[in-house]
Amino acid sequence: MPSASFKDELLAEIKNLRAFAISLSGSVSLADDLVQEALLRAWSKSERFQPGTSLRAWLFTILRNIYYSNYRKRAREVQDSDGVYARRLTVPGDQESHLDLEDFRKAMTKLPAEQREVLTLIGASGLSYEEAAAICGVEIGTIKSRLSRARSRLVELLGLDETADAPVEARIRRAG
């Protein structure tokens, strides 16, 4: 049976796990089901966790596996109705960003899940390329190319590439 300290560590990771789940699935309600399932699985398989390694990375791996095996199809159906998922979760204006976050979130939902997850893992949740590669079960090179494709696509979706008549600075400022 897992220890009390494992439980505390698990509790401390839930917010991050949920943030990852929302980013990955594009839906708060799906994300919460996913997190619940991942927590149950983590608890029942806790002996497989190697102390000293990253609990966050381990939990992300579990959640991701559940997502791709059971939730991916549902996510596609839900996303449209639940598209601007994060609006009700957030307090506007307390974060530093020059882009409109609503626009950004919409653009994120248009990326393939593989790109969205890499963006989230590397760009937001503070994991290393190595950890991201392990979580996704691919080579580091694949992570890097997905990341660069994701960025290019976002630049395109957000209209940040139309440098000819509107410099990037202007577009960013206008959006913010």
Place this chain on the structure above:
Amino acid sequence: MTVARTSKTKAPNVAAPDPKAVEAIGQALKAHYTDLVHAPLPERFVELLARFEVADRVPEPKGSRDAIG
């Protein structure tokens, strides 16, 4: 079945977007994620964890009253 493609042609300009654009995206991504991380946690998770039983209870110094059956 791609969703909402922008006006650009398909040719993926994977090479290198403007560094300023990439930076703006990086900032937005962090802000977006920070928002999510700071969102209040639904009660169901706290309740769920409360139901998880743990093994190594700290042993009480003397004869504990709430003996585990």
